[in-house]
Structure formats: structure tokens, C-alpha cells
Amino acid sequence: MILYPTMELLNGHCVSLPRGRVEEPSIWHVDPVAKAQEFAHAGAEWMHVTDFDAMQGSNVNRELILEIIRGAGIPVQLGGGFRSRDRIEEWIDLGAGRIVVSTLAAQNPYLVKELATRHPDQIVLSIDVWKGHVMTHMWKMQSSHTPEAFIDAFRDTPFAAIIVTDIGFDIRESDASLGLVSAIAERTRTPVIASGIVRTIDDIARLKLLGEVSGAIVGRALFNRTIDLREALAAARSDTAHVAAFL
Template sequence: MILYPTIELRNGRCVSLTRGQIEEPEIWHVDPVEKAQEFAHAGAEWMHVTDFDAVQGGNANHDLVLRIIRGAGIPVQLGGGFRSRDRIEEWIELGAGRIVVGTLAAQNPHLVKELAERHPDQLVLAVDVWQGCVMIEGWKTKSAYSADGFLDSFKGTPFAAVIVTDVGADRSESDASLGTISALAERTNLPVIASGIVRTLDDISRLRLLGEVSGAIVGRALFNRTIDLKEALREARPDLAHVAEFI
């Protein structure tokens, strides 16, 4: 299983959100570019960046995101406000390894399918689930899609992966979130990346043992130090642990 250590940006700072409350972010006083390099030095294969200002239509983090992509040393999966062909293709040109689309996929599925065909293995479908429905526009609007129907509507589309987030997840609902993610993973042949569920090493182990999930996004737990990235990487890929000792 591949771990995606994550940086979430708001006003040029690393932040974490609780249930998508973008107006009240928890701020981490670290340099985003240095943190990206730290992820790479720990042995991460990929990292994930979400630009919350872009979700709201802003462009303030453009140069910072570019510095992260160019300085991280590992490929970056980038999400946040990708609602047009031009912006998706701009960031592919600028070097993003993958682009995450959610709202655009719900509102203009034909365009997203066309872009996925044009850029195979560079688009990732975001399936943000709340009470069985797909949420869009930064989790603020309920779409007309069920999670199952949304995923099924893109069958055969050459996405690089699918990110599944249980928007309503909290500490007491981890089993329900695992069930949601596992059920959707069984519906697709695409790699499924779990989001919003990893808080401890045990969560990584549980996801890995499910078998259907190919990756997990880890953010807040790395910043508040409830998870050490090197230990998490060993837990996610125990078959490679002996190799890491010699790197």
C-alpha cells in the first residue's frame, strides 16, 4: 500500500481542517517546501497537496505550490479547485504528477472523460461521500450522484486512481468509514486511495489488511506527531522494510 503524506495549504500556510471547515483551519507553523522535502527524505514515493484557497477560487498559493512540486523530489498529486480544462492542463504542464478532480467530474463528466483519455494516468477521481451521496464544491453541496452511481458512471475511464473520503468520519466511526471505502474499492478495478481515516499506525495496518485499498492519504497525524512517517511507510509496505535499511 502506498502512503501519500499530505500538505494542505491555506494563505500560504500548512493547515488541517475538521470536517472540511475551511473557515477555521488548524495552522501548523512549518515551511511547506521544507516539509515536502522531509516527506521525500523519509522515503515517501508520492505526496499529496490540497490548495484550499484554490477550492474557493483563489490563486494566492500558485507560486508556493510550484516550489513544492519543483523542490519535493517526489511526484506530487495536486487537488483543489480544478474546475476547468485550462487549469488542469496548466498544472500538468507545470509538473504536477497527478491532478485530482471531483466537482468538475460531477458537473461535466464528458469533459473529465475526455481529459482522462488525453492525459492517461494523470487524473485522479475524488469521491467525497456523505450519507451515501457525493459532495462537491469543497464538501458544501450535495450532488445528484450516489457514491456507487458516480463511480460506476466513469467505468473504463483511465484515471490513475480514485480517492475516497468519508466526509462524515470521526474517531467513533472508523469501522463505518472502512466499510464505505472497502465497498467502493470492490466496485472498481482502479487503485483506491483512502482519505480522512488514518490517525494511527493501526489504521494503516487495517487498511492494508483489507486488500482492496491501494493507498492512503495521511495529513494531520504527521503534523501532530501521532504518526511517524518512516514507521508508517514500514507499516504500509512491510515487504519493502528490509530494503529501506540499506537506502
């Protein structure tokens, strides 16, 4: 299983947004470029960057993200505000390893399918789920799609991966979130990456036990130091990672 150490950017800072509330960020006082290099030195194969400003139409993080892409030493999976062909192809040309699309997939699925075919292994579909429905526009709008129907609508689309986020994870039992991710992974042949689930090494062990999940995004737990990245990477790669009991 591949771990994607993650940073979320807001106005040039690494942040966490509890429940997606951009007006209430937790700010981590670190250098984003140095942190990206730290991820690489720890042995990460990939990293993930989310640009919250771009989701709101701002380009304030552009130069910072370019520095991260050029200086990290590992490929960057980039998400945030990708709602047009031009912006997606611009960032592919600028060196992003993968581009993550979410709202665009709900608004213009035909364009997303075309882009995935044109740029094999570089387009990632992100599915944010709340109360059984796919959410868009930074979790603010509920679509009519269930995650199952959304997956089926993109059957045979050559995505590099599908990211699944259970928005209600903070208030639900972890087994429910694991069940959601597992059900989606069983429904598609595309590699599935779990997001928002990993807080401890035990959570990595649980994901590995599912068998169908190919990766996990880990962000806040690295910044608040409930997980050591080297230890997490070893657990994700090992066939003998310690087994966590399901509660």
C-alpha cells in the same frame, strides 16, 4: 500500499480543516517546501497537496506550489479548484504528477473522461461522501449521486486512481468508514486511495487487511505527530505489518 503524506494549504500556510470548515483552520507553523522535502527524505514515493484557496478561486498559493513541485524530489498529486480544462492542463505542464478532480466530475463528466483519456495516469477522481451521497464544492453541496452510481458512471475511464473520503469519519466508527472504502474498491478496477482514515499505525494495518485498497492519504496525523512517517511507510510496505484488531 502507497502512503501519500499530505499538506493542505491556506493562504501560504499548512493547515487542517476539521470537517472542512475553512473559517476554522488549524495552522501548522512549518515551512511547506521544507516539509515536502522532509516527506521525500523519509522515503515517500508520492506526496499530496490540496490548495484550499484555489477551491475558492484564489491563486495566492501558485508560486508556493511551484516551489514544492520543483523542490520536493518526489511527484506531487495536486488537488483544489480544478474545474476547467485550461487549469488542469496548465498544471500538468507545470510539472504536477497528477491532478485531482472532484466537483468538475459531477458537473461535466464528459470533459473529465476526455481528460483522463488524453492524460493517462495523471487524472485522479476524488469522491467525498456524506450520508450516502457524493458532496461537491468543498463539501458544501450534496449531489444526487450515491458513491456507487458515481463510480459506475465512470466505468472504464482510465483514472490514475480514485480517492475516497468519508466526511463523517470523525463522528462514525472506523469500521463503517473502512466498509465504505472497501465497497468502492471492490466495485472498480481503478486503484483506490483512502483519505481521512489514517490516524495511527493501527489504521494502516486495517487498510492493508482489506486487501483492495492501494493507498492512503495521511496529513493531520503527521503534523500532530500521532504518526511517524518513516514508521508509517514501513508498515504500509511490509507484508508483516502488525495486525490491529477490528473494534
